[in-house]
Amino acid sequence: MTPAIATRDLTPELKADIDKFETMLAAYLTGELGEEEFRVFRLNNGVYGQRQGGRNQMVRVKAPYGSITPEQLETLGDIADRYSRGWGHLTTRQNIQFHFVQLEAVPRLLRECAMVGLTSREACGDTVRNVTGCHLAGACPFEVLDISPWAEAAFRHFLHHPYAQRLPRKFKINFSGCMTDCGQAMFNDVGVVAVSRPHPDGTTEAGFRVFVAGGLGANPHPAQALEEFTPREELLATLEAVLRTFDHFGNRDNKLRARLKWLVDAIGMDELRRRILKERKYLLASSSWPGGVPAVVEELGDAPAGVGAGAAPTPVGTPVTLRLGPGDPYKRWESANVVVGVAKGTVSAIAYARLGDITSTQFRELAAIQRDLGASVRITNRQNLAFRDLTAEQLPLLYSRLEGIGMAEPGAELARDVVSCPGADTCNLAVTQSRGLADDIGNALEKAGLADVGGVRVNISGCTNSCGQHHVADIGFHGAERRAHGRPAPGYQLLLGGRVGDTEIEFGQRAMRLPAKACAEATVRIVGRYADEREAGEDFASWLARAGGAKAVASGLGDLDQWPSPEERPDYYIDFDETGPYVAEVGMGECAGA
Numbered sequence: 001m002t003p004a005i006a007t008r009d010l011t012p013e014l015k016a017d018i019d020k021f022e023t024m025l026a027a028y029l030t031g032e033l034g035e036e037e038f039r040v041f042r043l044n045n046g047v048y049g050q051r052q053g054g055r056n057q058m059v060r061v062k063a064p065y066g067s068i069t070p071e072q073l074e075t076l077g078d079i080a081d082r083y084s085r086g087w088g089h090l091t092t093r094q095n096i097q098f099h100f101v102q103l104e105a106v107p108r109l110l111r112e113c114a115m116v117g118l119t120s121r122e123a124c125g126d127t128v129r130n131v132t133g134c135h136l137a138g139a140c141p142f143e144v145l146d147i148s149p150w151a152e153a154a155f156r157h158f159l160h161h162p163y164a165q166r167l168p169r170k171f172k173i174n175f176s177g178c179m180t181d182c183g184q185a186m187f188n189d190v191g192v193v194a195v196s197r198p199h200p201d202g203t204t205e206a207g208f209r210v211f212v213a214g215g216l217g218a219n220p221h222p223a224q225a226l227e228e229f230t231p232r233e234e235l236l237a238t239l240e241a242v243l244r245t246f247d248h249f250g251n252r253d254n255k256l257r258a259r260l261k262w263l264v265d266a267i268g269m270d271e272l273r274r275r276i277l278k279e280r281k282y283l284l285a286s287s288s289w290p291g292g293v294p295a296v297v298e299e300l301g302d303a304p305a306g307v308g309a310g311a312a313p314t315p316v317g318t319p320v321t322l323r324l325g326p327g328d329p330y331k332r333w334e335s336a337n338v339v340v341g342v343a344k345g346t347v348s349a350i351a352y353a354r355l356g357d358i359t360s361t362q363f364r365e366l367a368a369i370q371r372d373l374g375a376s377v378r379i380t381n382r383q384n385l386a387f388r389d390l391t392a393e394q395l396p397l398l399y400s401r402l403e404g405i406g407m408a409e410p411g412a413e414l415a416r417d418v419v420s421c422p423g424a425d426t427c428n429l430a431v432t433q434s435r436g437l438a439d440d441i442g443n444a445l446e447k448a449g450l451a452d453v454g455g456v457r458v459n460i461s462g463c464t465n466s467c468g469q470h471h472v473a474d475i476g477f478h479g480a481e482r483r484a485h486g487r488p489a490p491g492y493q494l495l496l497g498g499r500v501g502d503t504e505i506e507f508g509q510r511a512m513r514l515p516a517k518a519c520a521e522a523t524v525r526i527v528g529r530y531a532d533e534r535e536a537g538e539d540f541a542s543w544l545a546r547a548g549g550a551k552a553v554a555s556g557l558g559d560l561d562q563w564p565s566p567e568e569r570p571d572y573y574i575d576f577d578e579t580g581p582y583v584a585e586v587g588m589g590e591c592a593g594a
Contacts, residue, residue, distance in 0.1 A: 013160055014114040017121055021045055022107045029104075044127055044165065046120025047106055050426045051585065055103040058426060059083075060123040061113055065133030065151035065175065066094035066379035066386075070367040071116045073377070077363030083109050088363070090356040092419060092469055093172070094132050094379040095123060099426045121159060128164040128243065131155040133175040134183040135378040135386040136339060139348050143177030143304045144194035145206050150235065150302060151175045153294035157236060161288065163243055168250030169258035171243060172215075177304070179503050184381060186223045186505035187214040187472065189260045190242050193503055197229045206304075207231045210238055211503070213264045213272065216466035221261035222505045224269050226276060232297075234280070236290035241280035249275065324410060324452035330399050336410035336454070338395060339386075348388040349395060351402050352411035355420055355438055356383030362405045369401045382419055382457075384412060415458065415527050416451035418442050419469065423462030423479065424585075425577065430462030431584045432479030432490045436576020437519055444520035445527065453531045456540050458523060460492075472498040474540040475526055476508045477519055481584040484563030490516035490575040490582050496526070496550040499541050506541065511554035517572050518560040525557060 010018070024041050027033035033041075039049070048058040061076070076096055080088050083105050084098035091097060101109060110120060123130060133151040137143065154173055158164045164171070173190045176183035185191020191211040196204045208230045214223025230238050242260075249267075251258045264272055283289050324332050339348040351366065358366070366385065370377050373394050378386045385407075387398060402408035411417045418441050421427070423434030438460050445451040459473035470476030476498055482491030495508030514522055534543045547553055566573050575582050 010111070010114045014119055014121070017045065017119070018107055018110045018114060021110060025103070025107065040125065042106075043125035044122060045110070046123030047103075048124050049428065050099065051424070051428045051430075052100070052426070056099075057101045057103050057106060058097055058099045058422075059101050059106060059109055059120055060091075061096045061098070061118050061120050062123045062130040062155075063094050063096060063118070063379050064131050064155040065137065065148060066135050066381075067148070067152075068377050068379060068385075069116070070371040072118055073363050073367035073370065075112055075116045075118070076358075077360040077367070079109055079112060080358075080360040080363060087357050087359045089422060090353055090358065090379050090383040090385075092381050092383060092421075092467070093130050094135075094381060095130050096358075096379070097422070099422070119159070122164060126167045126169050128158040128161070128167075128171045128173065131158070131173050131175070132183060132188075132381065134177050135380040136182060136348060136388070137175070137177050137378075139305050139339070139388045140177055140182075141305060142180060144196050145177055145208075145232075145302045145304055147175035147177045147183070147192070147194055147302070149297040149300040150192070150294075152300075153236060153296045154239060156296065157240070157290055157294070158243070161243075163240070163247050163288075167243075167247055168252045169255060171246060171260070173239065181501050181503050182381075184472070184500050185211050185214075186500050186503060187216050187220065187469075188223060189213065189215065189246070190239055191223050192235065192239075195229065205231070208235050209503070210235070210242075212242055212276070213260045213269070214505075215259050215261040216469060216471050217259070218464040218466070219261075220466070220471045220507045221264065222507075224264070226273060232302075233292050236294055237280050237283050238276075240288070240290055241276050241283055244279050244283070245272070245276045248279075324414070324454070329403075329408075330396065332452070333399055333408055333410045334395065336414055336452075337412045347390050347392055347395065348386055349390060349398055350380065350412035351385040351387060351407045352409040352417070353384050353407060354409070354411075354442070355418070355435060362407065365401070365405045366407075369398065373398060382412070382417055384417070410452065413454055413457075414451065415445050415453045415456050416442055418458045418460065419473070420460040421462055421467035423460075424575070427462060427467075429465060430479060431481050432462050432492065432516060433576040433578065434460045434462035434468060434477075434479060437477065437492070437516060440520045440576060441523045444524050448524045448528065450524060450527045450531065453527055455534075455538075456527055456530060459498075470495060470498070471507045472500040472505065473508060474498065474544075475523060479516075480513065482513065482515065482563075484515075484572075485565050487566055487573050488582055488584060489563070489573045492516055492519050494519070494522060494554065496553060497541055497544045499539075509550035511550040512557060512561060514557075514561055515563060515572050516575060517569075518562075522557050522560050526553060529553070529556075 028038040046060045050056040089097045137148045138146040172188045210226045211223035337350040418438045420434045420438035424430040458475045460477045461468035461470045462479040476495040477492040494511045498508030
């Protein structure tokens with residue numbers, strides 16, 4: 001029996017949101033509200049149409065900076081069973097998505113979420129999307145500041161903010177606690193990285209470096225620094241100034257050129273910087289001026305976790321650069337999934353969620369584990385869960401409990417940790433079944449004995465829009481329709497050498513196009529070659545450069561870009577998880593609220 005879930009009274013804002021949704025839904029169902037008007041409204045409330053049409057909806061629930069409680073996990077398990085397919089999907093932006101929710105049931109789902117402090121408000125549409133952050137914030141030995149309360153402050157400030165409701169297009173904010181940039185600042189509209197600056201008297205001041213106008217999609221742009229240093233007292237005002245500048249000058253006539261990154265192309269970074277800083281200068285005249293250090297930061301504190309006196313960070317949990325060897329399963333998990341202890345006397349560990357999927361049973365057991373261990377939990381940007389605030393003595397128990405629900409694979413930062421968007425399973429824009437390919441690649445790596453190779457990331461998107469973040473993966477794929485022997489067939493563009501970290505970004509280089517059914521073999525060959533040829537401590541990008549680059553590595557895969565006839569290999573003309581001939585069915589996209 002599911003334990004009783006602790007609930008809270010709905011806040012006036014969330015209650016008003018849900019009441020309005022019920023009213024607008026009723027008007028839509030009776031024909032009083034038009035399709036277009038209702039579509040924009042439901043997107044602003046985190047409800048997204050599926051390719052299946054009808055009343056099938058995806059509901060995206062926000063977990064600001066990935067933070068999640070036991071009560072919320074239990075509710076998510078109930079939602080998976082009652083409204084969806086028995087499981088939910090963790091996203092690269094620390095949301096939880098539920099598919100095949102019937103439109104008429106959405107208000108009940110939203111109300112159950114709100115009773116445990118969750119909302120889908122502004123999770124889709126032309127809004128400020130979920131505010132993301134490093135999943136180890138507050139538990140990282142290298143952080144300059146704990147960005148958790150700052151991300152919370154940004155989430156609270158922009159939720160229901162008048163400027164955040166009908167922007168030229170979506171707007172994404174994220175936070176990292178140090179220059180390592182685990183939060184991935186470099187491809188967001190605003191990426192905030194905690195830094196420190198020295199003063200003449202020898203002291204240092206903690207603050208931020210703000211990067212702006214980054215983005216992925218079909219035309220990726222790197223974020224660029226707004227200024228060298230932003231004091232803590234000016235951060236929230238800076239974020240609002242960027243948002244207002246985007247609202248004023250973003251392209252409202254062409255959705256394909258509406259993101260903040262395109263404004264850089266139109267007016268140049270120097271002019272964009274001038275406009276943002278001018279907006280900030282005069283923002284104090286606004287009734288929404290967010291000056292000073294936010295109250296929630298003052299309340300919770302943002303002191304870094306730090307390293308204990310006289311202690312050095314243990315290099316456990318840093319990206320593995322060698323293949324895990326055979327041995328005790330617990331030791332293998334510990335070496336790959338456990339993150340260094342810090343001055344607070346805690347350690348963190350990653351619970352591996354294959355393809356980012358969590359079943360209702362797993363949701364409930366994760367809640368029980370969190371409660372029993374007194375841990376905090378964060379969703380990671382690689383679609384896993386981080387258990388934090390642990391002690392070393394709790395690790396064997398955590399491993400045992402995770403093993404019991406199939407979440408104890410040594411997957412964090414290893415080749416098996418394949419990231420994928422939902423793809424053509426549910427998305428209108430996808431042309432391929434990216435989830436099916438991710439599963440195929442994972443199985444092929446396991447069979448080849450390469451799943452435990454570290455230092456290589458594989459990401460997959462079902463189209464060019466990069467929801468699976470293929471542009472910043474060591475090995476990236478995006479779906480593409482191919483034609484062979486007069487027939488349409490599922491295919492992928494392979495990219496190599498993408499990376500993000502250390503406040504730097506490199507987008508993957510086009511290597512070659514492949515049939516969908518050949519991508520797993522290509523991945524096995526590339527990962528195998530990397531594992532065999534790399535020097536001690538060499539990352540994938542360095543090895544790739546030494547191997548001659550993306551085209552040179554792809555030249556050894558030419559035999560895979562061959563199309564047997566439909567009679568020889570009919571499976572080449574059927575996508576993963578499909579039963580009939582491949583057809584690239586692309587509907588109207590809603591991810592931008594277009």
